Amino acid sequence: MPAPTACVLIIGNEILSGRTQDANLGYIGRRCDALGIRLMEARVIADAEPAIIAHVNECRALFTYVFTTGGIGPTHDDITSATVAKAFGVALCRNADAVAALDRYYEPGMLNDARLRMADIPAGARLIDNPVSGAPGFQLQNVFVLPGVPLIMQAMFEGIVDRLAGGPEILTATVITDVLEGAMARELGVIQDQFPDVSIGSYPWFRHGTLGVNLVLRGTVADRIARARGAIEKMVAGLGGKVFPAAERPSQ
Amino acid sequence: MPAPTACVLIIGNEILSGRTQDANLGYIGRRCDALGIRLMEARVIADAEPAIIAHVNECRALFTYVFTTGGIGPTHDDITSATVAKAFGVALCRNADAVAALDRYYEPGMLNDARLRMADIPAGARLIDNPVSGAPGFQLQNVFVLPGVPLIMQAMFEGIVDRLAGGPEILTATVITDVLEGAMARELGVIQDQFPDVSIGSYPWFRHGTLGVNLVLRGTVADRIARARGAIEKMVAGLGGKVFPAAERPSQ
Numbered sequence: 001m002p003a004p005t006a007c008v009l010i011i012g013n014e015i016l017s018g019r020t021q022d023a024n025l026g027y028i029g030r031r032c033d034a035l036g037i038r039l040m041e042a043r044v045i046a047d048a049e050p051a052i053i054a055h056v057n058e059c060r061a062l063f064t065y066v067f068t069t070g071g072i073g074p075t076h077d078d079i080t081s082a083t084v085a086k087a088f089g090v091a092l093c094r095n096a097d098a099v100a101a102l103d104r105y106y107e108p109g110m111l112n113d114a115r116l117r118m119a120d121i122p123a124g125a126r127l128i129d130n131p132v133s134g135a136p137g138f139q140l141q142n143v144f145v146l147p148g149v150p151l152i153m154q155a156m157f158e159g160i161v162d163r164l165a166g167g168p169e170i171l172t173a174t175v176i177t178d179v180l181e182g183a184m185a186r187e188l189g190v191i192q193d194q195f196p197d198v199s200i201g202s203y204p205w206f207r208h209g210t211l212g213v214n215l216v217l218r219g220t221v222a223d224r225i226a227r228a229r230g231a232i233e234k235m236v237a238g239l240g241g242k243v244f245p246a247a248e249r250p251s252q
Numbered sequence: 253m254p255a256p257t258a259c260v261l262i263i264g265n266e267i268l269s270g271r272t273q274d275a276n277l278g279y280i281g282r283r284c285d286a287l288g289i290r291l292m293e294a295r296v297i298a299d300a301e302p303a304i305i306a307h308v309n310e311c312r313a314l315f316t317y318v319f320t321t322g323g324i325g326p327t328h329d330d331i332t333s334a335t336v337a338k339a340f341g342v343a344l345c346r347n348a349d350a351v352a353a354l355d356r357y358y359e360p361g362m363l364n365d366a367r368l369r370m371a372d373i374p375a376g377a378r379l380i381d382n383p384v385s386g387a388p389g390f391q392l393q394n395v396f397v398l399p400g401v402p403l404i405m406q407a408m409f410e411g412i413v414d415r416l417a418g419g420p421e422i423l424t425a426t427v428i429t430d431v432l433e434g435a436m437a438r439e440l441g442v443i444q445d446q447f448p449d450v451s452i453g454s455y456p457w458f459r460h461g462t463l464g465v466n467l468v469l470r471g472t473v474a475d476r477i478a479r480a481r482g483a484i485e486k487m488v489a490g491l492g493g494k495v496f497p498a499a500e501r502p503s504q
Contacts, residue, residue, distance in 0.1 A: 013453050016291055017424070018281025019468060020455060021273070025296065029270030039268055041303065042296040044277065047453070051293065074434040075454040076441040114437030149458055172269070182326040185366030189328040201265050201299070202327040203272060206401055216271060 003167040004064035008042040009055055011070040011080055015044050023150040024069045036167030047071055049083050056087040060143050070148030074114040085122035095121040098136050105134025129159050168220040175215040175232050179241035187235045195228040255419040256316035260294040261307055263332055264322040267296050275402040276321045288419030299323055301335050308339040312395050322400030326366040337374035347373040350388050357386025381411050420472040427467040427484050431493030439487045447480040
């Protein structure tokens with residue numbers, strides 16, 4: 001059976017405009033690695049009905065899992081839940097369990113109409129518990145609808161892990177060196193050919209006037225990654241370069 | 253004429269895996285605002301030929317401009333240039349002007365075969381000058397191929413600005429308040445209805461145990477944004493809330 005795949009739909013004008021830096025893709029990416037789910041792509045889209053409908057429907061057909069973030073709060077621009085219902089062609093209904101969750105979270109008298117809107121959930125969806133701020137997300141078939149605030153999204157993601165069928169954990173290792181890409185590209189290509197089961201990525205960095213490269217190894221067999229890493233470190237030494245300990249890793 | 257649109261294709265396994273935080277979308281988003289180009293979406297995709305071909309071809313048909321970042325260096329995983337050539341069905345050729353640019357950048361004897369690969373450019377493309385590290389990007393019709401290293405990408409983006417036809421600048425203003433979303437959602441919706449030409453986004457934040465909301469106004473007419481901002485500040489005061497000066501803006 002091929003490894004399960006996933007896509008993240010980051011819904012929010014504020015990410016797209018560059019105003020807010022997304023912090024959810026990195027978290028979901030690392031969790032997918034650990035769960036053995038291949039995160040194939042992410043799309044950052046606007047809080048706009050046509051875009052949400054088109055991307056939800058395209059991605060849920062293409063990938064094993066779709067994780068959406070953002071747009072499930074109480075304000076006028078929070079249209080994700082209603083729009084996902086439209087994408088699936090199902091009704092949006094006030095969900096009694098969601099009302100109960102909100103009722104437990106809010107102080108008496110604070111659960112107004114706007115906040116109750118967060119209990120409007122597509123028919124047939126399974127709720128995703130929100131241990132931080134009450135308002136639940138939901139799962140509709142293979143689409144998981146999560147909030148945009150990173151701390152809340154993370155807590156809720158952990159609550160759906162047992163609904164996801166994964167594969168072998170995707171392991172990574174990083175070699176940080178001052179050898180430049182162009183100086184090792186040929187030898188690195190030879191090593192990549194020797195280890196077709198290890199994906200080797202080369203990422204130049206440029207910090208404080210210093211140039212270097214992070215070589216990132218990804219695969220599912222620890223011994224193969226260790227061997228590829230050994231071959232890379234030998235190559236770096238042969239080129240007269242330096243391997244930095246992880247503690248000296250330049251911040252990116 | 254409708255405003256020109258754009259899409260960013262962020263090409264790179266390292267972004268998708270969560271290892272590296274993308275820093276290019278924010279820059280391009282802010283520059284598109286200033287240029288009056290509507291950034292409609294961004295897609296983060298793997299360094300994989302089928303994905304690059306599919307997304308380049310889909311997006312260049314959908315949007316006025318497509319900006320790609322990443323994958324144009326000298327190593328085996330840098331496949332963007334060759335793959336964009338395939339997407340357009342044109343040959344990849346060693347470009348004499350690109351060779352000359354590399355030759356000017358590298359010390360004598362350092363321009364090896366791997367680095368020369370960076371001069372392989374799709375036939376018919378127009379080069380994008382790289383004032384930082386020599387290796388050019390290129391423009392093929394409405395697709396602009398840029399590098400992934402942010403400082404270099406930014407310098408090269410500034411070099412293509414005069415090739416882009418924009419519209420009225422998209423202006424923004426932000427009101428930062430401690431009134432929570434659910435407490436003002438109804439009133440905020442009324443203000444949004446009063447200002448259909450100003451897009452009002454509501455973004456909760458949660459920092460150091462404090463909750464609040466950033467309200468972001470976007471539009472092209474300064475006076476309308478100022479009036480909408482005034483209405484929001486009056487609403488906040490009416491609800492007994494506080495508007496924070498921009499200097500106290502919580503980091504996100």
